[in-house]
Amino acid sequence: MDNNVLQLILKKLEEIDERVKKIESGAIKIEKKEEEEEKDPLFFKALKIVEKREETPASFLAKELGIDQKRAEKILDQLAYAGYGETYWGEA
Numbered sequence: 001m002d003n004n005v006l007q008l009i010l011k012k013l014e015e016i017d018e019r020v021k022k023i024e025s026g027a028i029k030i031e032k033k034e035e036e037e038e039k040d041p042l043f044f045k046a047l048k049i050v051e052k053r054e055e056t057p058a059s060f061l062a063k064e065l066g067i068d069q070k071r072a073e074k075i076l077d078q079l080a081y082a083g084y085g086e087t088y089w090g091e092a
Contacts (some may be wrong), residue, residue: 039078042067046075050084 040046042065049064050056061074 035064039082040071043075043078045073047079047084050076050079 046061046065047059053060056076058069058072058076061076062069065072065075
């Protein structure tokens with residue numbers, strides 16, 4: 001590996017370390033993004049259902065949770081936003 005590349009990587013790591021220290025000390029406040037909203041009360045129950053399946057259509061989730069399809073779609077969007085992937089693109 002080129003010495004210049006290594007130096008650049010080390011510099012970036014130091015910058016990241018400084019940011020983390022500022023966040024941990026409270027010098028930087030991390031605010032909730034406007035598009036973020038409170039998780040649906042059924043979020044974690046839905047997560048358990050989604051984890052068991054490779055693909056989870058909104059219609060299936062709605063049936064499993066006893067809710068309407070629109071709410072199921074919103075929960076799936078929240079799951080995707082939280083990093084659990086696009087789990088429902090194909091409707092079965």
